[in-house]
Amino acid sequence: MRKVYTFENLILDLSKFWQKKGCLLYQPYNSEVGAGTFNPATFIRVLDNKPWNVCYVEICKRPRDGRYAENPLRFQQFYQLQVIMQPAPGEIQRFFLESLESVGFKLKEHEVRFVEGDWDAPTLGAWGLGWEVWLDGLEICQFTYFQQAGGLDLEEIPVELSFGLERIAMLLQGVKSVFDLKWNHTQTWGDVYRQNEIEFSKYNFTAADAKFLVSLFNQFEAEATRLFEQGLVLPGYDCTIKCSHIFNVLEARGTISISERAKMIARVRALANHAAMLYKQKISEQNEMQKGTE
Amino acid sequence: MIDFLLEIGFEEFPPSFLKKSANELSDRIVDLLMKQRIFHRSVRVIYTPRRMGVLILGLTRKQKPQIIEIQGPPKKLAFNENDQPTEMLQGFLKANDLTQAQITIKKIKKGEYVCGKKEVAGVNTEDILYKEVPKILETMEFPKTMIWTKGGTKFPRPIRWILALLDRRPLKFKFAGVRADRHSRPNQHFSFKPIRLEKPREYINFLRHGGVVVDPNERRKLIVKRMKKAIEKTAGKALYTKEMIEEINCTTEYPEAVVVEFDEKYLELPEEVLLTVLKAQGDLIWLKPTNKFVCIFSAKKKALQNVKKGYMLVVGSKLYDALFYFQNDLKQGMDSMVEQTRRMMWLKGLGSLYDKAARLRDFSDFFEQVPDLDIGTLKRAASLCKADLLSGMIREKDFTSLQGIMGGYYARARGEDEAVVAAIKEHYLPVFAGDAMPSTREGVVLSICDKIDNIVGAFLSGNRPSGSSDPLAVRRNGYAAVSLIDANSLDISFFDAVKALLKLYNKDIEQGILFEFINERSTRFLLDKKYRYDEINAVLAYWRGDIVDARMRCAALKQMRGKTEFTKLVIGQKRVRNILKGQKKTGDVKVELLEKPAEKTLYQKGYAIAEKLEPMVEQQNYSEALRLLLEMRTDIDKFFDDVMVMCDDIPLRNNRLALVSYINDLFLRYADLSQIVIEGEKN
Numbered sequence: 001m002r003k004v005y006t007f008e009n010l011i012l013d014l015s016k017f018w019q020k021k022g023c024l025l026y027q028p029y030n031s032e033v034g035a036g037t038f039n040p041a042t043f044i045r046v047l048d049n050k051p052w053n054v055c056y057v058e059i060c061k062r063p064r065d066g067r068y069a070e071n072p073l074r075f076q077q078f079y080q081l082q083v084i085m086q087p088a089p090g091e092i093q094r095f096f097l098e099s100l101e102s103v104g105f106k107l108k109e110h111e112v113r114f115v116e117g118d119w120d121a122p123t124l125g126a127w128g129l130g131w132e133v134w135l136d137g138l139e140i141c142q143f144t145y146f147q148q149a150g151g152l153d154l155e156e157i158p159v160e161l162s163f164g165l166e167r168i169a170m171l172l173q174g175v176k177s178v179f180d181l182k183w184n185h186t187q188t189w190g191d192v193y194r195q196n197e198i199e200f201s202k203y204n205f206t207a208a209d210a211k212f213l214v215s216l217f218n219q220f221e222a223e224a225t226r227l228f229e230q231g232l233v234l235p236g237y238d239c240t241i242k243c244s245h246i247f248n249v250l251e252a253r254g255t256i257s258i259s260e261r262a263k264m265i266a267r268v269r270a271l272a273n274h275a276a277m278l279y280k281q282k283i284s285e286q287n288e289m290q291k292g293t294e
Numbered sequence: 295m296i297d298f299l300l301e302i303g304f305e306e307f308p309p310s311f312l313k314k315s316a317n318e319l320s321d322r323i324v325d326l327l328m329k330q331r332i333f334h335r336s337v338r339v340i341y342t343p344r345r346m347g348v349l350i351l352g353l354t355r356k357q358k359p360q361i362i363e364i365q366g367p368p369k370k371l372a373f374n375e376n377d378q379p380t381e382m383l384q385g386f387l388k389a390n391d392l393t394q395a396q397i398t399i400k401k402i403k404k405g406e407y408v409c410g411k412k413e414v415a416g417v418n419t420e421d422i423l424y425k426e427v428p429k430i431l432e433t434m435e436f437p438k439t440m441i442w443t444k445g446g447t448k449f450p451r452p453i454r455w456i457l458a459l460l461d462r463r464p465l466k467f468k469f470a471g472v473r474a475d476r477h478s479r480p481n482q483h484f485s486f487k488p489i490r491l492e493k494p495r496e497y498i499n500f501l502r503h504g505g506v507v508v509d510p511n512e513r514r515k516l517i518v519k520r521m522k523k524a525i526e527k528t529a530g531k532a533l534y535t536k537e538m539i540e541e542i543n544c545t546t547e548y549p550e551a552v553v554v555e556f557d558e559k560y561l562e563l564p565e566e567v568l569l570t571v572l573k574a575q576g577d578l579i580w581l582k583p584t585n586k587f588v589c590i591f592s593a594k595k596k597a598l599q600n601v602k603k604g605y606m607l608v609v610g611s612k613l614y615d616a617l618f619y620f621q622n623d624l625k626q627g628m629d630s631m632v633e634q635t636r637r638m639m640w641l642k643g644l645g646s647l648y649d650k651a652a653r654l655r656d657f658s659d660f661f662e663q664v665p666d667l668d669i670g671t672l673k674r675a676a677s678l679c680k681a682d683l684l685s686g687m688i689r690e691k692d693f694t695s696l697q698g699i700m701g702g703y704y705a706r707a708r709g710e711d712e713a714v715v716a717a718i719k720e721h722y723l724p725v726f727a728g729d730a731m732p733s734t735r736e737g738v739v740l741s742i743c744d745k746i747d748n749i750v751g752a753f754l755s756g757n758r759p760s761g762s763s764d765p766l767a768v769r770r771n772g773y774a775a776v777s778l779i780d781a782n783s784l785d786i787s788f789f790d791a792v793k794a795l796l797k798l799y800n801k802d803i804e805q806g807i808l809f810e811f812i813n814e815r816s817t818r819f820l821l822d823k824k825y826r827y828d829e830i831n832a833v834l835a836y837w838r839g840d841i842v843d844a845r846m847r848c849a850a851l852k853q854m855r856g857k858t859e860f861t862k863l864v865i866g867q868k869r870v871r872n873i874l875k876g877q878k879k880t881g882d883v884k885v886e887l888l889e890k891p892a893e894k895t896l897y898q899k900g901y902a903i904a905e906k907l908e909p910m911v912e913q914q915n916y917s918e919a920l921r922l923l924l925e926m927r928t929d930i931d932k933f934f935d936d937v938m939v940m941c942d943d944i945p946l947r948n949n950r951l952a953l954v955s956y957i958n959d960l961f962l963r964y965a966d967l968s969q970i971v972i973e974g975e976k977n
Binding site for chain 2: 067070071072073074087088090093094097107108109110111112113114115116118128129131134135136137138145147155156157171174176254257260262
């Protein structure tokens with residue numbers, strides 16, 4: 001029998017593939033995020049208009065997706081492998097397919113479907129066009145050409161690939177539940193994360209203190225604004241990320257109405273737009289100064 | 295005769311406008327050939343998710359030669375008295391590369407002129423295509439585009455190759471940073487190796503070997519054929535529409551089909567839920583009533599087992615979620631959902647969803663007079679209709695589109711009357727233009743109540759539409775409400791409904807802007823019913839917000855339009871309007887001050903007509919009303935011919951103005967005819 005291809009080996013092999021394509025191997029951000037896009041290695045760097053190729057695992061938290069460890073395919077925390085290539089290489093789609101082959105999918109034996117998916121992250125003022133990539137019907141990746149971030153048009157167009165690592169590993173191992181996924185040869189994903197799923201599902205849906213979270217949201221928003229006023233882009237952006245996560249928990253908790261929801265999204269987006277604008281301003285000032293000293 | 299093949303290769307194109315774009319490209323190339331006098335025998339449109347183009351067979355190598363005529367100098371100046379060519383003629387011949395044999399004398403309006411005729415050889419087809427095809431590509435229009443390189447061309451998705459082959463020669467033009475050549479690409483599941491073509495006629499077969507059926511018509515047939523083959527031995531009826539097949543056609547290069555199963559326990563789910571899951575998962579086709587569906591996929595046949603396993607897993611997981619929500623919702627029950635609506639704000643400052651439902655219930659009273667309406671059923675449905683927004687199912691974004699429908703199921707589980715269930719189920723209809731209408735009377739009225747409430751709520755909470763922004767989609771709500779009232783011939787004034795509702799809100803708002811909005815929506819509706827702007831303006835100028843009535847008035851107007859009598863009447867009304875412009879109301883007509891016969895006649899006529907007109911208007915017999923008004927036409931004309939309204943005698947003048955105003959008011963009982971545009975009026 002073929003040796004099981006473990007979750008950890010998938011992470012290593014896929015990272016290596018993109019490293020060979022010239023990506024810098026980065027690490028996850030140190031705050032809760034809903035997607036690798038929030039990591040400054042993506043959100044801030046795509047504003048640069050400079051070549052930037054990067055690959056990292058991101059631990060993504062989606063409070064609403066928790067199912068108390070009862071649904072084999074839905075969980076409130078998962079790993080993404082985030083790849084940014086800026087500018088997008090012309091052969092990127094082929095690279096992508098080759099990366100799937102590099103971890104063991106023979107394209108002749110599977111169906112890879114590029115399903116139209118206009119991606120947008122409303123809290124980041126970011127959007128792009130691309131696809132959800134389905135492997136045998138299972139969404140395993142978002143493939144996006146960014147057009148805007150922080151409300152600003154991008155010049156050098158980056159391509160973003162966000163691989164859903166658990167799902168890819170499940171297909172490779174042929175298991176029907178994420179909890180049975182072999183992390184290494186002795187531990188399963190369930191061994192590592194089951195309790196986490198159960199407890200955080202409870203937290204997100206019933207235990208989280210909404211009042212406390214609303215007040216945190218307000219404070220982080222005020223803090224971000226204050227920091228932006230002092231020209232501190234990255235610390236301010238850090239507070240923005242926190243607002244975004246708090247909003248996600250509140251949404252799962254089910255205490256915000258439809259119209260309130262739209263307003264909170266707009267508030268986070270305003271912060272993200274502020275960060276982006278400030279960052280752009282800073283780099284153009286730096287460029288000016290460089291020109292001056294040359 | 296030569297052949298031409300053009301293939302634009304891109305990363306997966308949005309299926310919703312692939313067919314339309316491919317047809318546009320083909321039409322424009324055919325158009326180019328016609329204009330350039332290049333003959334061709336046949337055209338085949340090509341599209342798959344990864345390419346679009348045309349295969350044109352039997353083209354001429356060159357444009358058809360053309361005989362052109364060039365006008366020269368007048369005969370008098372071209373030849374001297376001895377009929378010898380003058381210097382002027384020789385200059386003309388030289389300048390246009392003509393010999394004396396190629397000219398004739400032609401008589402035109404201005405006199406006799408020299409006319410040079412010569413045959414211009416056709417330009418090579420190759421040169422024309424090389425030059426013009428990139429221009430066509432550049433000017434194509436799409437609903438949504440992107441860029442993929444800095445400052446690059448806009449297109450729906452990145453262009454990665456272009457194949458342009460005229461017989462054996464590639465046309466190496468450049469577009470979107472790509473140099474056209476003789477290479478196509480296969481289905482990526484088969485190979486990455488480009489396919490080199492020597493000539494266009496190899497295309498269809500070579501690509502088929504590469505796992506691509508390039509002809510959409512052939513592919514469409516293949517989809518149905520493969521599906522039928524796959525379900526040969528399976529029970530159940532395949533539920534699919536033409537639109538679904540075309541959508542599948544736009545997402546596949548090489549269709550294969552496989553039957554996939556799901557756990558039988560999911561058959562417990564409402565049919566709408568099952569279909570929603572299957573549709574979202576890539577147009578999967580349900581074999582009703584079994585626990586099986588067909589999946590059309592676009593890969594090698596070898597992938598069949600993996601595809602089957604994959605879809606079983608994904609659909610299973612989605613159905614698992616759906617059943618989880620459904621059972622939980624049933625367990626918590628509708629009463630608990632209703633209770634929770636108390637804590638869910640609807641719009642800022644306008645209370646909770648519970649308040650909204652209570653308001654809809656009270657608003658129902660306004661519709662009491664609607665025939666065949668069970669007010670009790672309506673009120674019960676109104677009280678329950680927003681509860682499902684608090685259900686687990688509807689809160690999940692995959693199933694939000696089932697709002698109302700799920701409410702119906704939950705109401706039935708609560709033991710509600712089937713009429714209540716139906717009204718709840720239907721009360722969001724019509725969701726989009728051309729969508730189904732509610733089938734029950736209570737469903738219709740509840741839908742109208744809800745939509746009017748959405749509109750008024752939006753205006754009260756600072757969310758009214760302006761320009762391209764319409765945050766709460768009240769324009770769609772407005773149009774739907776008007777359509778519902780009209781389609782069900784309800785004798786309801788939209789204005790009065792809004793006033794009644796505002797009372798329930800107990801809030802102040804400038805009603806003018808709301809009425810303006812209703813007028814605008816009604817105008818849009820009537821325009822779609824093929825009435826003209828001016829007809830609609832005439833009718834809506836003094837209406838009471840009753841769309842059915844407005845439509846009848848428009849119909850009468852449309853019927854009468856174009857008759858000479860009518861045109862004269864309108865001209866008369868325009869004179870009336872002009873005279874009354876800026877005049878204050880002058881009170882009633884004083885009979886003793888009517889001086890001239892024409893004045894007297896008009897007044898008597900008007901008086902007689904008024905008596906007959908009123909019942910006609912009340913019975914909404916507008917063609918008769920209009921016919922009555924027409925009877926005054928000659929008297930009005932005579933009045934204006936014989937009587938000077940703006941005379942110096944003030945009491946006389948005022949009395950005449952009062953008469954004109956009296957007649958005008960009679961017209962306004964029907965419509966403001968002065969708004970009708972008469973052809974040639976502007977001249």
